[in-house]
Amino acid sequence: MPLTFLTADRAFDESVDADDIDLRRHDENRWRRPYRVGPWRVGIAAVLLLLASYLLFAAVLVGLAGAVAGTVTAAVTAAAVIALALRSLRMGAWVSAHGLRHVSLLTTRTLPWHRLTLVRTVQQPVRWLGLPRTVQGQALVVSSDAGKQLGPLLTDHNADFLGRPGSFNRAADAVEGWAARHGAEHG
Structure with a gap:
């Protein structure tokens, strides 16, 4: 079974410069991630799936012992835990001709391109691996027409x-390119 949400579209391959990508030849109505899933995210999901395998093994052992509730x-x-691992792999930014979708652990927010007024990269304090600790870094920020x-x-x-700054720059350029092409007024 192919796990399409793990791979980036071929148009967003890391070996291709963002300026050389002709995205019109791809189906723009399909939601796609403009970058590859990072190794930290894959590692976290792998540890969660390992934990789930231990839990399933424990369920079998407890079932053989006769404790139905356990x-x-x-x-x-x-x-x-399996659902958490799969959701963590889907987290991130997704683009299509319909708009920009931000998938977080518990929520998904979709904004049409015409409602976005600003998509740009800024220097600011950012969270390190989503933890409370902040470090100085780059962030792709989005502003809506509601201000x-x-x-x-x-x-x-x-x-x-x-640990992959070039990948961040290519992904940010790709999202900014989609915003400019599909109606974000200031990009």
Whole structure:
């Protein structure tokens, strides 16, 4: 079973310069991530899936011992951990002709391109791997037509770009390019 949400579109391949990409030849109505999933995010998901395998094994052992309530608890906990791992892999920014989608752990926010007034990269304090600790870094910020800034869409210190500054720059350029092409007024 192919896991399409793990791979970036071929148009966003890291070996291709963002200025040389002809995105019109791709289906612009399909939601796509303009970058590859980072190694930190994949590692976190792998550890969660390992934990889920231990929980499922525990559910089998508890089930063989005859404790139905313990089996159900372990199985439900394993299913929740698997769902958490898969959701963590889907986190990030997604683009299509319809708009910009920001997927976080618990929420998904989609804004049409015509409602975005500003998509740009700024220097500011950013969270390191999503933890409370902040460091100076770059963030791709988005402002809507309602006048509010929607927080950083991408940062160079999140689980996708930590230790990969070139990847952050290509992803930010790709999102800014989509915004300019699809109606963000100031990009």
